Amino acid sequence: MKKEQQLDLYYQMVLIRRLEERGAELYQAGKIGGFMHLYIGQEAVSTGLIAAREPRDRVITAYRDHGVALNCGISANEVMAELLGKATGMSKGKGGSMHMADTSKNMWGGHAIVGGHLPIASGFAIGDQYAGNDNITICMFGDGATNIGYFHEALNISKIWGLRVLWVCENNQYGMGTSVDRASAVTEIRQKAEGYGMKNGQVDGMDVTKVYEAAKEALEFVRKNAQPYLLEIDTYRFRGHSMGDPERYRKAEEVKKWQENDPIGIFNKQLLEKKITTAKVLDEIEARAEQEVVKAVEFAEASPEPAMSELFTDIYAD
Amino acid sequence: MAKITMREAISQALMEEMDRDPKVFIMGEEVGVWGGTYAVTKGFYDKYGAMRVKDTPIAENAIIGGAIGAAMVGQRPVAELMTINFGFSAMDYIINQAPKLHYMFGGQFTLPLVIRAVGGGGRQLGATHSQTPDAIFAHFPGLKVVSPGTPEDAKGLLKSAIRSNDPVLFIEHATMYQVRGEVPEGEYTIPIGKSKVQRAGKDVTIVTYCKGLELSMKAADELAKQGIEVEVVDLRTLRPLDMEPIIESFKKTNRAVVVEEGWKSYGVGSEIVSRIYEEAFDYVDAPIIRVAQKEVPLPYNRTLEQAALPQVADIVAAVKEVLK
Numbered sequence: 001m002k003k004e005q006q007l008d009l010y011y012q013m014v015l016i017r018r019l020e021e022r023g024a025e026l027y028q029a030g031k032i033g034g035f036m037h038l039y040i041g042q043e044a045v046s047t048g049l050i051a052a053r054e055p056r057d058r059v060i061t062a063y064r065d066h067g068v069a070l071n072c073g074i075s076a077n078e079v080m081a082e083l084l085g086k087a088t089g090m091s092k093g094k095g096g097s098m099h100m101a102d103t104s105k106n107m108w109g110g111h112a113i114v115g116g117h118l119p120i121a122s123g124f125a126i127g128d129q130y131a132g133n134d135n136i137t138i139c140m141f142g143d144g145a146t147n148i149g150y151f152h153e154a155l156n157i158s159k160i161w162g163l164r165v166l167w168v169c170e171n172n173q174y175g176m177g178t179s180v181d182r183a184s185a186v187t188e189i190r191q192k193a194e195g196y197g198m199k200n201g202q203v204d205g206m207d208v209t210k211v212y213e214a215a216k217e218a219l220e221f222v223r224k225n226a227q228p229y230l231l232e233i234d235t236y237r238f239r240g241h242s243m244g245d246p247e248r249y250r251k252a253e254e255v256k257k258w259q260e261n262d263p264i265g266i267f268n269k270q271l272l273e274k275k276i277t278t279a280k281v282l283d284e285i286e287a288r289a290e291q292e293v294v295k296a297v298e299f300a301e302a303s304p305e306p307a308m309s310e311l312f313t314d315i316y317a318d
Numbered sequence: 319m320a321k322i323t324m325r326e327a328i329s330q331a332l333m334e335e336m337d338r339d340p341k342v343f344i345m346g347e348e349v350g351v352w353g354g355t356y357a358v359t360k361g362f363y364d365k366y367g368a369m370r371v372k373d374t375p376i377a378e379n380a381i382i383g384g385a386i387g388a389a390m391v392g393q394r395p396v397a398e399l400m401t402i403n404f405g406f407s408a409m410d411y412i413i414n415q416a417p418k419l420h421y422m423f424g425g426q427f428t429l430p431l432v433i434r435a436v437g438g439g440g441r442q443l444g445a446t447h448s449q450t451p452d453a454i455f456a457h458f459p460g461l462k463v464v465s466p467g468t469p470e471d472a473k474g475l476l477k478s479a480i481r482s483n484d485p486v487l488f489i490e491h492a493t494m495y496q497v498r499g500e501v502p503e504g505e506y507t508i509p510i511g512k513s514k515v516q517r518a519g520k521d522v523t524i525v526t527y528c529k530g531l532e533l534s535m536k537a538a539d540e541l542a543k544q545g546i547e548v549e550v551v552d553l554r555t556l557r558p559l560d561m562e563p564i565i566e567s568f569k570k571t572n573r574a575v576v577v578e579e580g581w582k583s584y585g586v587g588s589e590i591v592s593r594i595y596e597e598a599f600d601y602v603d604a605p606i607i608r609v610a611q612k613e614v615p616l617p618y619n620r621t622l623e624q625a626a627l628p629q630v631a632d633i634v635a636a637v638k639e640v641l642k
């Protein structure tokens with residue numbers, strides 16, 4: 001990766017972190033409602049992954065989608081506006097935290113039925129195969145989602161039909177309060193691909209460079225061979241499953257141990273140790289991200305509520 | 319009489335039945351270590367252990383299909399759907415298998431199974447997580463569908479559901495766990511398939527259930543201040559449907575409003591209104607009005623969501639309309 005790109009990835013990770021920290025405060029203040037799932041701790045996953053895609057590659061994910069939206073190039077303004085349910089959000093305030101999409105950025109949405117978007121991802125690849133292009137669909141999902149039928153149906157069909165899908169399991173060790181070993185017959189999720197004769201790999205999701213490299217390689221394989229690939233990215237969410245999670249299922253020490261592996265801290269250290277940049281530059285980047293979030297909150301707060309007539313728009317396309 | 323919350327009522331019913339009958343066990347997502355997403359089964363895992371309080375993977379088909387199988391071989395599972403919306407992922411089991419297996423095999427199989435499901439909107443969860451699709455489930459003969467609106471009914475009906483030899487879908491409302499109400503001391507059950515007059519009145523009959531009951535009782539208070547006495551009949555069970563108290567009330571008031579949280583088209587209200595016209599046409603003094611959800615998927619934005627959901631003011635207006 002070039003220096004500029006590395007600094008950009010650093011900026012993106014900090015932006016996600018700051019935006020969500022602010023989001024959590026706004027949630028506590030009652031300005032954001034519904035379910036809100038924070039990505040804090042997992043920033044290196046989508047940041048590294050999406051940096052490795054071509055712009056024409058499609059991205060689809062689950063409800064933990066703020067980071068993915070930002071990485072795909074959706075503005076902090078729009079993300080914050082959607083969180084606040086404003087008309088200027090990318091889903092016009094009708095989707096909220098879990099439902100962020102912008103097809104012009106090839107971000108095909110956060111989806112909130114666990115596993116439900118996997119067959120749809122196969123469908124994107126069916127559509128692209130039918131169109132005769134070599135676009136790739138990058139489909140992200142949690143460890144918990146690999147235990148529902150949707151996952152298995154989607155993987156199987158992608159293999160038999162030679163669909164260009166990069167299946168990306170973000171293994172953050174828990175599906176809500178259930179640890180992987182209590183919910184999944186195998187704790188290495190990538191093994192599930194073996195059952196479908198599918199090429200697979202596994203990478204440390206706390207190191208953005210490693211994620212980027214693994215994703216590059218996987219995408220190259222998918223593009224070249226017209227075959228799906230399952231990439232397991234091991235990570236950890238530092239916050240609760242969603243806002244208001246009592247976190248009775250894990251010990252504070254466990255969380256603390258992972259937090260010592262903060263993906264932003266790790267990357268910061270790498271950039272300095274490899275003398276790619278200086279602490280001053282990184283501080284400036286952090287300040288810029290902070291500023292972007294301040295602006296986004298101002299924008300969102302000042303934005304109008306959707307008009308009452310919006311209740312009845314977009315029910316049908318015709 | 320003790321005053322307890324809906325949450326406590328449901329929790330007590332589960333615990334009493336688990337203590338009474340070792341065949342009763344619970345399975346679902348986050349029912350154990352987490353204590354239930356809505357804290358209904360808090361403490362159960364420590365008390366009963368992992369065999370009787372089963373934390374499942376996220377696998378709705380394995381949950382409902384598994385509960386059907388366990389019921390067929392003689393256990394009494396209480397399967398929990400974290401929300402009724404996730405039941406759509408297991409629709410084949412809920413509507414295409416559970417209601418049929420007893421009938422289709424000439425009564426050989428019995429399915430003493432309860433599916434607890436949390437439904438309802440109003441929490442800004444967006445279109446896929448906020449539905450009140452009760453009518454869909456009530457469409458299928460062979461499935462019993464219960465949806466209480468008070469802690470007393472919730473406790474008594476859930477105990478009956480667990481003791482029933484048929485599959486029962488027990489629908490709770492996500493915004494009602496803190497609702498308080500009087501519950502009889504000691505052991506009691508309430509029969510499935512009995513509607514109940516929750517408030518007596520002479521001017522207009524309101525037919526409703528679950529969240530609609532909460533709203534209708536508030537509307538009744540408001541209307542009483544204006545000198546209008548409504549009678550509120552609570553369905554409590556959607557299938558089998560007990561029309562008797564409704565018809566009896568309607569013969570007295572000759573006017574009715576039907577209140578439900580789900581969509582109006584093809585809804586619970588459609589059924590009730592048809593039945594009133596079929597069974598008491600001669601008593602109709604005014605067209606019956608349905609109060610229901612606007613025909614849109616529920617939006618996230620709070621103002622829009624509330625505008626789509628039926629409100630107390632809508633019920634008050636509808637009652638005045640049928641009195642014109």
Ligand SMILES: Cc1ncc(C[n+]2csc(CCOP(=O)(O)OP(=O)(O)O)c2C)c(N)n1
Binds near residue numbers: 114376
């Ligand atoms: C079909 C379905 N069942 C249950 C849920 C409730 N639910 C939402 S997120 C979640 C846990 C998912 O865990 P995982 O896939 O590991 O993703 P993570 O939240 O860890 O990112 C559950 C059970 C749902 N949304 N959809």
Ligand SMILES: [Mg+2]
Binds near residue numbers: 171
């Ligand atoms: Mg997970």
